[in-house]
Amino acid sequence: MIDPVPPSEHVGRSSTGFVAGDEDARLAEFGYTQKLDRSVGRVASFAIGFSTISATTAVFTGFGAGYLNAGSPFIWTLFLAIPVFLLWTLIAADIAAKLPLAGYAYQWTSRLNGPGFGWFTGFAALIGWVSGMTSLGYIFAGYLGSVFDWDLTQAGQIFIAIGVVLVCVTINAYRVRLATFINNIGVGLEIVVTVGVTLVIAVVVFLVPDNAQPFSSLFEGKSSDEATPYILAWLAASLGPFFGLVGVEAVADVAEETKNARRVIPRTMFYAFATSCVIEFLMYLVYVLAIKDASAVAGSSTPIxxxxxxxxxxxxxxxxxxxxxxxxxxxxxxxxLVGTRLLYSMSRDNMMPFSRALRHVSPERKTPSTAVITLGVVSVLMLLSALVSPQAFNYFLGIATLAFFTTYVLQTVGLLIASVRGRVPEPEPGTFNLGRARIPLLVVALIVFLTVEMALLFLPAFAGNGFVFGGILVLAALWYIIVVRRRVRTGHAGAAYAQEHPDDEAVEVR
Incomplete structure (x- = not known):
């Protein structure tokens, strides 16, 4: 699926000739006009990365499944996830500093390997984001019900989740500044309040005699199903920690709304990743040791x-x-926020159905409103599918993680090929750059990502996810074969499309 495209067509020239604040001119090098609101500074960039990873959300959503599968030792699976995502953070920071474009998953491979490769990579990431936001809406509804002591049926939880998704869609459709403002407040609360409470519990647990599980419990576990070997149960328990660190690269997707993106984004990726790892492990550790009644925790839908x-x-x-x-x-x-920027970016290059509508940016609010609303509608439809089949929701979380690792594998393959062929742009002075370490790191990362991908496909606990995701990829392949390939061949899609077909004059080719 790699299209032989000359580097000059797909890779922007070095921008060292522009002054630091000339972001519009830098974006123009890639063939795009600045239309989004470039208002995201360092704090907001960190907050987007931190909240997308969201250590608290990871613990609240992943604790129950991890504990049920493998008992207290499941917390050590986080140390499987950390080196895996550190590899990805290094790779993503390296490329984000060179190709700071909205729709990172699609743009990086499209410009370095061709639009065909970019289409499949971007589509996999899009499935990951929409499945992730759908899962979060459902999880939010469950915890909301527990706060108010509602006896929620599955249908009730789904309809609350739909309402929550629509609220978030409305905020994002209105203005990015409002979304980032609310996001900053939420991150502040997470760091101050949630972490503060965890420390209070730690004090109570360790100071009151006989109030905590012994440390030895962290190394004593058994699988919930006696027929399943414990090592497989322990590996299955890693889904929560792995899902909890997904999205470390999310801040790259708002590159066209970030000030001084080439320098700021790599730094905030590392800050968000490191902070999340520390907080997530401490929360897992404290809450496992704080369990008094293990049977009550195992039987609770809200274990934390x-x-x-x-x-x-x-x-x-x-x-x-x-x-x-x-x-x-x-x-x-x-x-x-991140998922809609990816959808907008792919539509800007005329790669999606109804691209002309999806790439529309409101001139007043400077947001891709149609893309935001469309992603919200898709999420709502996914939630409604769980009304028809209760099994449907069980796939959302697994498919999200599977989709992201498929994206990581595809991007790593594409970047490895581009690096060998010398197609990766030269770094701007003072920006993050892997240099000679890039190719060895990509080789190691590819082996690791493929290993995780195989586990997500073949571990018994994830049975069925691969078939559902495979079916989705078949649809993507059909769209590529029937429509996208012809558009690219005739010059009606790809990296040069936005420059040659201004939005106001473009007519979508079907």
Whole structure:
């Protein structure tokens, strides 16, 4: 699927000739006119990365499944996830500094390997973001029900999730400054309140005699199913920690809305990743040791609330969960923000159905409103599918993780080929650059990502996800064969399309 495209057509020239603030001219080098609101500074960039990863959301969503699958030792699976995502952070930071474009997953491979490769990579990432935001909406609804003691049916939880998704879509459709403002507040609450409560619980657990599980429990576990070898159960328990670190590269997707993107984005990727890893591990550690009644935790749909209730009482637990809901909400908000920029970017190059509508940017609000609304509609339809088949929701979280790792594999393959062929742009002075370490790092990363991908496809706990995701990829392949390939061949899609067909005059070719 790699199209032989000369580097000069797909890769922007070095921008060292422009002054630091001339972002519009830098974007023009890639053939695009600045239309989005470039208002994201360093703090907001960090907040987007941090909230997309969202350590609190990861713990609240992944704790129950991890503990049920493998018991207390499941927390060590985080140390499988950390080196994997460190590899990806290094790779993403390196390319983000050279190709700071919205729609990172599509743009990086499209410009370095051709639009065909870019289409499949971007589509896989798009599935990851929409599945992730759908999962978060459902999880938010469940915790909201627990705060107000609602006895929610699955249908009730789905309809609440739909409402939450629509709220986040509305905020993103209105203006990016509002979305990032709310996101900054949510991140502040997460760092101050949620982490603060975790430290309070840690003090109570370790200072009150016989109030904590022994440290030895962290190395004693058994699988929930006696027929399943423990090592397989332990590996299955890693889905939560792995899903919890997905999205470290998300800040690259708002590159066209970030000030001094080439320098700011790589730094905030590392800051967000490091902060999230530390907070996530400490929360897992404290909450596992704080379990008093293991059977109650195992039987609870909201295990973290149950643990806090055991230590500090039900009233305090509900207050903490209410604050944690804001963390899940801003994580969902950031997922919508990032996913819609990817959809907008692919539509700008006329790669999607109804691209002309999807690439529209509101001149007043400077947001891709149609793309935002469309992604929201797709998420709502996915949630409604769980009404028809209760099994549907079980696939969302697994497919999200599978889609992201498919994206990582495709991007790593594309970047490795581009590096060998000397197609990766030269770095701007003072920006992050892997240099000679790029190719060895990409080789190691490809082996690691393929290993995780195989686990997500073949571990018994994830059975079925591969077939569903494979079916989605078949649809992507049909669209490429029937429509996209012809558009690219006739010059009606690809990296040069936006420059040669201004939005106001473009007529979509079908």
């Amino acid at each position: 609330e149950e643990i806090i209730s055991q230590q500090l009482g039900p009233v305090f637990a509900k207050i903490v969960v209410a604050v944690a809901l804001t963390n899940i909400l801003v994580c969902l908000l950031a997922n919508v």
